[in-house]
Amino acid sequence: xxxxxxxxNLIDGxxxxxxxxxxxxGLALIFGVMDIINFPHxxxxxxxxxxxxxxxxxxWVDPSVTALLTVPLFFLFGVxxxxxxxxxxxxxxxxxxxxxxxxxxxxxxxxxxxxxxxxPKSFPAPWFNFGLNFGGLSIxxxxxxxxxxxxxxxxxxxWLLTKTKFGLAMRATSANRLIAPLMxxxxxxxxxxxxxxxxxxxxxxxxxxxMWAQTNPYLGSSFxxxxxxxxxxxxxxxxxxxxxxxxxxxxxxxxxxxFISPSARLAVxxxxxxLVLWFRPRGLFAKR
Amino acid sequence: xxxxxxxxxxxKYIIGILVVGAVLAIIPFATSFDQxxxxxxxxxxxxGIFVVAWNIIGGYAxxxxxxxxxxxxxxGIVASQLMIVYGITPWIxxxxxxxxxxxxxxIIGIPTFRFGIREVWYAxxxxxxxxxxxxxxxxxxxxxxxxxxxxxxxxWFYLEFPTYENIYWFxxxxxxxxxxxxxxxxxxxxxxxxxxxxxDELVAEALGIDVRKYKLVALATYASILGFMGxxxxxxxxxxxxxxxxxxxxxxxxxMGIIGGLGSIAGxxxxxxxLKLIGDxxxxxxxxxxxxxxxxxxxxxxxxxGIFEPDGFAGIYRKYFHKEKSASKVxxx
Numbered sequence: 001x002x003x004x005x006x007x008x009n010l011i012d013g014x015x016x017x018x019x020x021x022x023x024x025x026g027l028a029l030i031f032g033v034m035d036i037i038n039f040p041h042x043x044x045x046x047x048x049x050x051x052x053x054x055x056x057x058x059x060w061v062d063p064s065v066t067a068l069l070t071v072p073l074f075f076l077f078g079v080x081x082x083x084x085x086x087x088x089x090x091x092x093x094x095x096x097x098x099x100x101x102x103x104x105x106x107x108x109x110x111x112x113x114x115x116x117x118x119x120p121k122s123f124p125a126p127w128f129n130f131g132l133n134f135g136g137l138s139i140x141x142x143x144x145x146x147x148x149x150x151x152x153x154x155x156x157x158x159w160l161l162t163k164t165k166f167g168l169a170m171r172a173t174s175a176n177r178l179i180a181p182l183m184x185x186x187x188x189x190x191x192x193x194x195x196x197x198x199x200x201x202x203x204x205x206x207x208x209x210x211m212w213a214q215t216n217p218y219l220g221s222s223f224x225x226x227x228x229x230x231x232x233x234x235x236x237x238x239x240x241x242x243x244x245x246x247x248x249x250x251x252x253x254x255x256x257x258x259f260i261s262p263s264a265r266l267a268v269x270x271x272x273x274x275l276v277l278w279f280r281p282r283g284l285f286a287k288r
Numbered sequence: 289x290x291x292x293x294x295x296x297x298x299x300k301y302i303i304g305i306l307v308v309g310a311v312l313a314i315i316p317f318a319t320s321f322d323q324x325x326x327x328x329x330x331x332x333x334x335x336g337i338f339v340v341a342w343n344i345i346g347g348y349a350x351x352x353x354x355x356x357x358x359x360x361x362x363x364g365i366v367a368s369q370l371m372i373v374y375g376i377t378p379w380i381x382x383x384x385x386x387x388x389x390x391x392x393x394x395i396i397g398i399p400t401f402r403f404g405i406r407e408v409w410y411a412x413x414x415x416x417x418x419x420x421x422x423x424x425x426x427x428x429x430x431x432x433x434x435x436x437x438x439x440x441x442x443x444w445f446y447l448e449f450p451t452y453e454n455i456y457w458f459x460x461x462x463x464x465x466x467x468x469x470x471x472x473x474x475x476x477x478x479x480x481x482x483x484x485x486x487x488d489e490l491v492a493e494a495l496g497i498d499v500r501k502y503k504l505v506a507l508a509t510y511a512s513i514l515g516f517m518g519x520x521x522x523x524x525x526x527x528x529x530x531x532x533x534x535x536x537x538x539x540x541x542x543x544m545g546i547i548g549g550l551g552s553i554a555g556x557x558x559x560x561x562x563l564k565l566i567g568d569x570x571x572x573x574x575x576x577x578x579x580x581x582x583x584x585x586x587x588x589x590x591x592x593x594g595i596f597e598p599d600g601f602a603g604i605y606r607k608y609f610h611k612e613k614s615a616s617k618v619x620x621x
Contacts (some may be wrong), residue, residue, distance in 0.1 A: 037408045088595045094407040095352050098596050099546045102539060103590025106583055109536075113580035217580070221535060225419065230410050263433075267423035270416035275407055278399045
């Protein structure tokens, strides 16, 4: 195996891992704070990728720029979904939560299929889709930007959770949703903002992803499973756990890609997921 | 429940199964053997079987399994390859396919239930299983990326026919057997244990029920039925490949099961059969203009049913036609 190719793929894996962490963070927030199983989290990435593509095509700008519009738009979209569909199933048994959110995912996926059909869409004139060369190593600038923005956003969310009053309210609600309102916390507001934020993060991830990739109606399911794998590994151990798990998933994907075959990359990640669930059900980085 | 009462109760159900079988058997005559309609009906019926089988793990045991096509495809591919490579009749191959699927279920089930994986984690694990199997069979050493076809032979020995009515009747008989298995489970000790596990696993365990063992029994039964029917599914599709390990369709089976009503044999059968039939019909007629419309409808139905009527079709039926008998409300305390 060519060492340069392996290094290249590993760097790629690390950069992708950061983007996966960003998407998984929204899921971890929704699951951790609200105890809602947002099963098809990746379908929001898929829809956001289409919206990002539409805006990019309309204004002929790079998809990364469209995040300025998609992120606030998807925050509102998340709040709307929360009010209409998620609120009635708060505290419902897991099977009902999974059923309803899976149904919602099916709706999103097939709206995309009905409108844009199955052929993949991508922005034809991306600004950053080229490689930087360092003695044989080639690093994608687009992925580098995506990873940097992801890390900054992860840090900002960490700051929001740990250093602000609203973050304190979120953590208090997560710890005990019955006592939190007695402390003067508006739980309803915490929930709608959390869900909105979780969905807004998927939109950011999607706009970054579209800098080099293409979207199709089935993009969502692989993002959903990846995000859940990261949450399972991170074990709700906060933002740091999500970052480490994202890195592990990205690197595993790169290793599977390099040493087995590109079509087996998901199998490698999911086998690792089985092992984590079986042997470390609380995750690799859980605090308890 | 007294034994005599049980006999009369189950007699009622058995007569019901026979009536369903008889009605289904007549339908091809009513369509004057229109091949397109019979293929559509046979496909819908086999989905009925899948969803009724799903009822065992999803409805009785309460484990949201999203991995149906891991077992269907494995069983189907084992039986098909045995026939193609060794010329073994599917009458043997289907049992070996069922055994392979049950084996896979047991290999996955033992550690999963041993380590107490449930709820969303079980759902994810079963969904991931389909993708893993898909990736494994995609490797060039296994099936590669080509579509494989069954040899063009015909006769009962190969369960392949130039027309579809024989396979349709075969599926009808299989459906009656699967409903009978469901009925036996639901009225047996195992069925009561499984429902206790679904309602509250910790309480069930405290009452001395071997939770792991019975969940595994449910999973293996479900997997072997799917594995057995896999070959028929391949015959109806006409082809198999790594794509037969279909993750979205596996979620579809669970969706149909929930829409039908957890634990209801009639509800899951009606839901699996009618949703697949309507879905395929819509795909046939509107597919070119609005692809995915059938799945969009499933999704909307699921959201609406999940929010307003968590007992599915069976719950709606009980609410409007059998007001005095709300069995599920009692079981939910």
